[in-house]
Amino acid sequence: MTDNAKKRRLDRTKRHYRIRKTLHGTAQRPRLAVYRSNRHITAQLIDDSAGHTLAAVASTEQPLRPQSNSTIATATKVGYTLAERANALGIETAVFDRGGFRYHGQVAALADAAREGGLKF
Secondary structure: OOHHHHHHHHHHHHHHHHHHOOOOOOOOOOEEEEEEOOOOEEEEEEEOOOOEEEEEEEOOOHHHOOOOOOHHHHHHHHHHHHHHHHHHHOOOEOEEEOOOOOOOOHHHHHHHHHHHOOOEO
Protein backbone atom coordinates (compact mmCIF):
# COMPACT_ATOMS: atom_id res chain seq x y z
CA MET A 1 0.00 0.00 0.00
CA THR A 2 1.42 3.34 -0.99
CA ASP A 3 1.73 6.30 1.32
CA ASN A 4 -1.01 8.13 -0.56
CA ALA A 5 -3.45 5.22 -0.11
CA LYS A 6 -2.65 5.06 3.61
CA LYS A 7 -3.26 8.80 3.95
CA ARG A 8 -6.64 8.56 2.14
CA ARG A 9 -7.73 5.69 4.39
CA LEU A 10 -6.59 7.56 7.52
CA ASP A 11 -8.36 10.74 6.40
CA ARG A 12 -11.63 8.82 5.84
CA THR A 13 -11.31 7.22 9.28
CA LYS A 14 -10.82 10.64 10.87
CA ARG A 15 -13.90 11.99 9.07
CA HIS A 16 -15.91 8.98 10.21
CA TYR A 17 -14.94 9.46 13.86
CA ARG A 18 -15.72 13.17 13.61
CA ILE A 19 -19.19 12.39 12.20
CA ARG A 20 -19.86 9.62 14.73
CA LYS A 21 -19.30 11.98 17.66
CA THR A 22 -22.60 13.69 16.84
CA LEU A 23 -24.72 10.78 15.53
CA HIS A 24 -26.48 8.23 17.71
CA GLY A 25 -29.11 5.70 16.64
CA THR A 26 -31.99 4.44 18.78
CA ALA A 27 -34.52 1.66 18.28
CA GLN A 28 -37.14 4.15 17.01
CA ARG A 29 -34.64 6.13 14.89
CA PRO A 30 -31.65 3.92 14.05
CA ARG A 31 -28.44 5.01 12.40
CA LEU A 32 -28.23 4.20 8.69
CA ALA A 33 -24.53 3.42 8.28
CA VAL A 34 -23.05 3.17 4.78
CA TYR A 35 -19.78 1.48 3.85
CA ARG A 36 -18.41 1.57 0.33
CA SER A 37 -15.54 -0.58 -0.89
CA ASN A 38 -14.05 -0.60 -4.38
CA ARG A 39 -16.49 -3.28 -5.58
CA HIS A 40 -19.45 -3.35 -3.16
CA ILE A 41 -21.62 -1.18 -0.95
CA THR A 42 -23.22 -2.08 2.39
CA ALA A 43 -25.88 -0.35 4.48
CA GLN A 44 -27.06 -1.16 8.01
CA LEU A 45 -29.70 0.14 10.39
CA ILE A 46 -28.03 0.17 13.80
CA ASP A 47 -29.49 0.71 17.28
CA ASP A 48 -26.50 2.21 19.10
CA SER A 49 -28.14 2.21 22.54
CA ALA A 50 -28.51 -1.59 22.45
CA GLY A 51 -25.56 -2.24 20.17
CA HIS A 52 -27.61 -4.26 17.65
CA THR A 53 -27.96 -4.24 13.90
CA LEU A 54 -31.66 -4.14 13.09
CA ALA A 55 -31.38 -4.64 9.31
CA ALA A 56 -28.53 -4.93 6.85
CA VAL A 57 -28.21 -5.05 3.08
CA ALA A 58 -25.10 -5.62 0.97
CA SER A 59 -24.48 -5.71 -2.73
CA THR A 60 -22.89 -9.12 -2.18
CA GLU A 61 -26.34 -10.68 -1.59
CA GLN A 62 -27.39 -12.88 -4.49
CA PRO A 63 -30.39 -10.88 -5.82
CA LEU A 64 -28.42 -7.62 -5.55
CA ARG A 65 -25.16 -8.76 -7.09
CA PRO A 66 -24.12 -6.30 -9.80
CA GLN A 67 -24.95 -7.55 -13.29
CA SER A 68 -22.90 -4.78 -14.85
CA ASN A 69 -20.25 -2.32 -13.77
CA SER A 70 -22.86 0.28 -12.84
CA THR A 71 -22.14 0.97 -9.19
CA ILE A 72 -24.85 3.67 -9.02
CA ALA A 73 -27.54 1.18 -10.10
CA THR A 74 -26.33 -1.33 -7.52
CA ALA A 75 -26.35 1.31 -4.77
CA THR A 76 -29.90 2.25 -5.77
CA LYS A 77 -31.04 -1.38 -5.45
CA VAL A 78 -29.39 -1.61 -2.02
CA GLY A 79 -31.18 1.58 -0.89
CA TYR A 80 -34.61 0.32 -2.00
CA THR A 81 -34.04 -3.06 -0.36
CA LEU A 82 -32.99 -1.44 2.91
CA ALA A 83 -36.11 0.76 2.89
CA GLU A 84 -38.29 -2.32 2.34
CA ARG A 85 -36.66 -4.17 5.23
CA ALA A 86 -37.00 -1.10 7.46
CA ASN A 87 -40.70 -0.79 6.62
CA ALA A 88 -41.18 -4.48 7.44
CA LEU A 89 -39.69 -3.76 10.90
CA GLY A 90 -41.90 -0.68 11.34
CA ILE A 91 -39.00 1.78 11.10
CA GLU A 92 -39.94 5.05 9.39
CA THR A 93 -37.07 7.42 10.29
CA ALA A 94 -33.31 7.08 10.54
CA VAL A 95 -30.15 9.09 11.10
CA PHE A 96 -27.86 9.01 8.04
CA ASP A 97 -24.20 8.13 8.65
CA ARG A 98 -22.17 8.46 5.45
CA GLY A 99 -19.17 6.79 7.11
CA GLY A 100 -16.64 9.44 6.15
CA PHE A 101 -17.41 9.06 2.44
CA ARG A 102 -18.35 12.08 0.37
CA TYR A 103 -22.09 12.49 -0.21
CA HIS A 104 -22.11 11.94 -3.97
CA GLY A 105 -22.23 9.06 -6.41
CA GLN A 106 -23.00 5.73 -4.77
CA VAL A 107 -23.62 7.13 -1.29
CA ALA A 108 -26.08 9.76 -2.59
CA ALA A 109 -27.81 7.19 -4.83
CA LEU A 110 -28.29 4.82 -1.87
CA ALA A 111 -29.68 7.64 0.29
CA ASP A 112 -32.07 8.86 -2.42
CA ALA A 113 -33.35 5.34 -3.07
CA ALA A 114 -33.90 4.76 0.65
CA ARG A 115 -35.89 8.01 0.81
CA GLU A 116 -37.98 7.02 -2.20
CA GLY A 117 -38.60 3.65 -0.54
CA GLY A 118 -40.21 5.43 2.42
CA LEU A 119 -37.38 5.98 4.89
CA LYS A 120 -37.12 9.52 6.27
CA PHE A 121 -33.86 11.19 7.28
